[in-house]
Amino acid sequence: MDLNLTGKTALVFGASQGIGKAIAESLIKEGVKVAICSRTESTLNETKDKIGAEFALSGDLTKPNEARRVTEEVIKHFGKLDILVTNTGGPAKNNFPDVTTEQWQTDFQSIWLSVTESLQAALPKMAENNYGRVLMVTSIAALEPLPGLTTSNGLRAGLSGLARSISNEYAANGITLNLLLPGYTATDRLKGLNLSEEKIKEMVPAGRLGDPSELADMATFLASEKGAYITAQSIAVDGGVLKGH
């Protein structure tokens, strides 16, 4: 299948490692010019060279207006932006009584406002070109809460509503917005949660962790012209964990 992505441009957030890096890599293999962003410059530049990204910009999505600044710089560099992948580090583990207002504010900025900021910068340009693909990496927690991840469960569910709302406004401009919901995927984030791999394998019908490339290839398909008629969808890549949503 020819995805016809050569010459398209993309910005992938949270892309120095894990799922974001795998998405950037998959897009690059299809001929997309990709800009990547994350906080730590050394790792980011290493990844840029390794996967052949066009350029790398460091930015911290817990800080107001960083996502807008990065998106505007990428648009200036490429002259357009065809594909926007919103993604960031996972929030800390927490149960509701332990979450301070400051933690809610930080996670809201990082998980939610960074998305609206980058969309505000990207959507007018995408509409001008009559082509846009927005992919929001969230979590299966958006549909089925995961224990001890209160801020993630709450804020990610909200992003599904946001994508549905905006997709109504922009579908006629050739712009699609979809959410990608990773299940238990083999990255440093999962290691950091200190869950038992054996227990996860028992919970997942496929009996194994996901590989970041499996979600990445779904992202690349949705980013292509072949994905033109798919919008406002929450697509889980989770080995069968979610059912009936």
Ligand SMILES: NC(=O)c1ccc[n+]([C@@H]2O[C@H](COP(=O)([O-])OP(=O)(O)OC[C@H]3O[C@@H](n4cnc5c(N)ncnc54)[C@H](OP(=O)(O)O)[C@@H]3O)[C@@H](O)[C@H]2O)c1
């Ligand atoms: N892996 C899973 O099983 C799984 C399951 C469900 C949902 N998810 C979600 O999917 C997303 C990606 O997960 P992952 O497993 O790929 O995580 P990961 O391996 O920890 O990678 C996170 C990436 O985001 C960057 N990042 C972290 N905080 C950032 C910030 N404040 N501003 C900008 N960039 C930041 C990191 O680089 P720097 O640290 O250098 O900034 C890194 O490049 C997370 O939100 C995670 O919660 C993951």
